Ligand SMILES: Nc1ncnc2c1ncn2[C@@H]1O[C@H](COP(=O)(O)OP(=O)(O)OP(=O)(O)O)[C@@H](O)[C@H]1O
């Protein structure tokens with residue numbers, strides 16, 4: 001099972017950085033995608049992902065990500081590294097929920113910046129063992145050991161082994 005990472009109080013602060021316009025020197029905005037903004041908490045090396053807004057499809061990305069992380073971490077890998085993920089759930093005053101995803105920070109080169117990333121041993125292993133949509137060059141990194149590290153697991157997965 002995927003190990004837990006991050007804390008609820010830091011997840012709440014990451015949410016406030018975006019939705020309440022607060023600032024905090026410990027956090028750095030390191031990236032963003034169609035659904036989420038990624039904040040690195042520098043002292044602990046944990047990335048917190050906050051949805052751009054409130055909408056059930058966007059929230060699925062965070063809620064679904066931990067489920068996929070659990071599925072992927074049960075597989076035996078050689079040149080693939082599945083980061084640790086957690087999910088933090090909060091309730092708004094109107095009773096609706098919002099989610100913050102936490103993920104181990106991966107140091108490496110984004111797929112889109114890595115020549116021949118889709119020819120790497122890690123990618124070939126990943127795509128042989130699972131079928132997963134949306135694994136574009138902003139959704140994985142290649143780390144110092146040359147391992148394929150998916151960091152955005154907000155998509156459907158089909159295990160083939
Ligand atoms: N664990 C991590 N380590 C390093 N960088 C990360 C990590 N998680 C996210 N990032 C950076 O933040 C960016 C946005 O995160 P993510 O891909 O999860 O957002 P998204 O909105 O779900 O993306 P998409 O547009 O693919 O749906 C990534 O492209 C990557 O550059």
Ligand SMILES: [Mg+2]
Pocket residue numbers: 033034138139152
């Ligand atoms: Mg992404």
